Each structure stands twice: as C-alpha cells, then as structure tokens.
Amino acid sequence: MRYGLKGRVAIVTAASRGIGLGVARVLGREGMRLIISSRDRERLAEAQRELRGEGIEVETVVADITVRSDVRRIVDVAVGRYGTVDVLVYNTGPPKPGTFMELSDEDWEYGVRLLLMSAIWITRDVVDHMIRKRSGNIIYITSSTLKQPIPSLTLSNVVRLSIAGLVKTLAHQLGPYNIRVNGILQGYVDTERLREVASDRARREGKAVDQVLLELASQIPIGRLGRPEDVGELAAFLASDTASYISGSLIGIDGGMVLCL
Numbered sequence: 231m232r233y234g235l236k237g238r239v240a241i242v243t244a245a246s247r248g249i250g251l252g253v254a255r256v257l258g259r260e261g262m263r264l265i266i267s268s269r270d271r272e273r274l275a276e277a278q279r280e281l282r283g284e285g286i287e288v289e290t291v292v293a294d295i296t297v298r299s300d301v302r303r304i305v306d307v308a309v310g311r312y313g314t315v316d317v318l319v320y321n322t323g324p325p326k327p328g329t330f331m332e333l334s335d336e337d338w339e340y341g342v343r344l345l346l347m348s349a350i351w352i353t354r355d356v357v358d359h360m361i362r363k364r365s366g367n368i369i370y371i372t373s374s375t376l377k378q379p380i381p382s383l384t385l386s387n388v389v390r391l392s393i394a395g396l397v398k399t400l401a402h403q404l405g406p407y408n409i410r411v412n413g414i415l416q417g418y419v420d421t422e423r424l425r426e427v428a429s430d431r432a433r434r435e436g437k438a439v440d441q442v443l444l445e446l447a448s449q450i451p452i453g454r455l456g457r458p459e460d461v462g463e464l465a466a467f468l469a470s471d472t473a474s475y476i477s478g479s480l481i482g483i484d485g486g487m488v489l490c491l
C-alpha cells in the first residue's frame with residue numbers, strides 16, 4: 231500500500247468491468263473500502279466476488295446512472311454502510327457513437343443524462359457530506375476527447391466538455407472546504423468497449439479484430455493500449471494526500487497519443 235488510503239471510503243460508479251473495475255481494483259488493493267455500482271446485477275456480483283477474493287471490502291449498488299433515484303441510492307448506501315464518503319470516482323457508460331447527422335433528439339437527451347447529468351446528480355448527493363466534514367476528493371473519469379475529438383464520437387466530443395467546466399468551477403468553489411476536484415482524460419484503454427469498437431471497425435474494413443487493435447496501438451507513442459489499472463493508479467495518486475496541491479486539473483493518460491496542449 232503506497233498511498234496512505236487504507237480505511238478510507240470510495241464510491242466508484244460504472245465499475246462492474248472495464249476502466250471502473252480497474253480503478254476499484256487499484257483503490258481496493260490500497261486498502262480503501264468500496265462501493266461499486268452499475269446496472270447489471272450479475273456482472274456487478276461477479277466483480278464483487280473478484281474483488282473480495284483479493285481481500286477487498288466492497289459493497290455493490292445496482293444503479294442505472296441515467297436515473298436520478300438510482301444515483302441517489304448509491305450515496306445513501308455508501309453513507310449507510312460506512313458512515314462517510316472520502317472519495318468519489320465518477321465513471322459512466324460509453325455513449326452511442328455516431329456523426330452529428332446520425333444522432334436523434336432522443337440520443338442527445340440520453341447522452342446528456344449519461345455524460346453530464348449523472349455527474350451533476352452524484353456530485354450534489356456526495357458534496358454535502360464532504361462539506362460537513364471539511365474534506366473530500368472528487369475525480370471525474372472522462373476521455374481524451376476533451377482535448378482531441380474523435381470524429382465518430384460526437385456525443386463524447388460535445389457533452390464531455392462540460393465536465394471540464396465542472397472540474398474548474400467546483401475546484402474553485404469547494405477548495406475552501408478542503409475538497410479537491412480533478413478530471414482524468416484517458417486515451418485508448420483495453421476494455422470490452424474498446425474491443426466492441428474494434429470489431430465494428432474490423433467488420434466494416436474487412437480486417438481481423440486483432441489487426442485493428444494493433445493499428446490503434448500503433449498510434450500510441452509508447453506502443454501499447456492502456457490498461458484499466460493504469461487509470462486506477464492515477465486515480466489512487468489523485469485521491470491520496472501526496473496529491474494535496476492538485477485540484478482543478480484535467481490530467482491526460484494516453485501513452486503520448488494526444489498531441490495538443
């Protein structure tokens with residue numbers, strides 16, 4: 231345990247697999263007590279079994295992050311179980327891909343709930359507890375699309391930018407309460423979602439999925455896709471007192487892929 235996080239309580243949302251589970255795994259190995267949430271009861275139970283198998287203390291909440299009452303339950307369960315929340319790691323499900331002309335009004339409304347309102351809701355629910363105890367840490371997992379848009383990911387390119395505004399605004403407003411707020415901008419991370427995207431492209435381009443994954447990796451200067459635990463390591467550092475002067479920052483983790491400042 232390297233970060234002095236033992237015994238502290240973290241919520242990690244959208245964490246039954248992929249990046250969210252990778253973050254939960256790293257925070258749990260650091261001795262944090264966890265609440266993880268997602269929609270699929272079975273997948274979530276599987277993630278809980280896996281984490282408990284490593285000796286990690288973890289409770290689950292079945293919750294769709296696009297539903298206001300579900301989000302409220304996540305924080306209620308955390309406070310009911312552990313009495314407090316020290317760290318919120320907000321992660322969400324992947325948005326529907328598509329160009330501007332391919333997206334309907336309903337896609338936009340859902341995309342805004344998935345990528346923005348869910349973050350607002352859970353922050354509103356958790357922040358009262360943090361203000362009351364004059365300490366807390368909020369980390370939003372977003373995407374490298376904040377810096378470098380991906381043409382086929384219109385919803386991500388547009389809606390996620392709001393999270394940058396949220397990070398900056400909250401860091402300013404909550405700093406006096408000893409609450410730090412940061413964002414993580416990950417590039418390509420090897421998860422089910424990325425493999426779905428790769429197999430879709432492989433089908434369209436008549437290639438093998440592995441070839442598409444190799445092509446994606448070849449765009450990354452350090453020569454490999456990210457691992458969910460890479461994002462977890464950054465989250466653990468940001469959550470720790472070692473990072474006590476870092477707030478209002480949007481930190482890229484992409485193997486050097488993003489070229490803009």
Ligand SMILES: NC(=O)c1ccc[n+]([C@@H]2O[C@H](COP(=O)([O-])OP(=O)(O)OC[C@H]3O[C@@H](n4cnc5c(N)ncnc54)[C@H](OP(=O)(O)O)[C@@H]3O)[C@@H](O)[C@H]2O)c1
Binds near residue numbers: 249321422
């Ligand atoms: N992988 C990448 O290369 C990459 C790069 C940049 C950004 N991102 C973004 O990072 C986030 C995580 O991506 P990932 O690659 O880890 O995806 P993933 O492997 O598909 O995992 C998504 C996770 O989100 C949960 N989830 C999906 N919709 C949800 C909802 N409505 N409510 C609650 N939980 C929900 C899923 O669980 P359930 O199905 O059980 O709900 C699952 O645990 C996404 O927003 C993605 O767009 C990913």
